Amino acid sequence: MAKRTSEGKSKREIMRCLKRYAAREIYRQVTNPRPAPDNSDLRQTRTALGMTITTLAGELGQWVSIISRLERGHIRNDNLAATYRQWLTNHLKGEAPTAPEP
DSSP: HHHHHTTTTOOOOOOOOHHHHHHHHHHHHHHHHHOOOOOHHHHHHHHHTTOOHHHHHHHHTHHHHHHHHHHTTOOOOOHHHHHHHHHHHHHTTTTTOOOOOO
């Protein structure tokens, strides 16, 4: 907003710019979607370790529902999936798993 205001645009013109930006992003996603990664291995690995979803959610600092939806493929969060996978890998190796950086 500050950039567009400094260019001399009115609030109405700024809103138009934002809407166009959003429309371009949505159009790109609709016409060329990125396939969601397969995260089915996360739940299998977690249960093989005997880890409850509540414990894992606490370790990662996430809500249980977010972890569950990620495992089932209902949401896409590549950063969380990578953190989750790394945490499981460290746990499998016997290393002391660390909480992710916020």
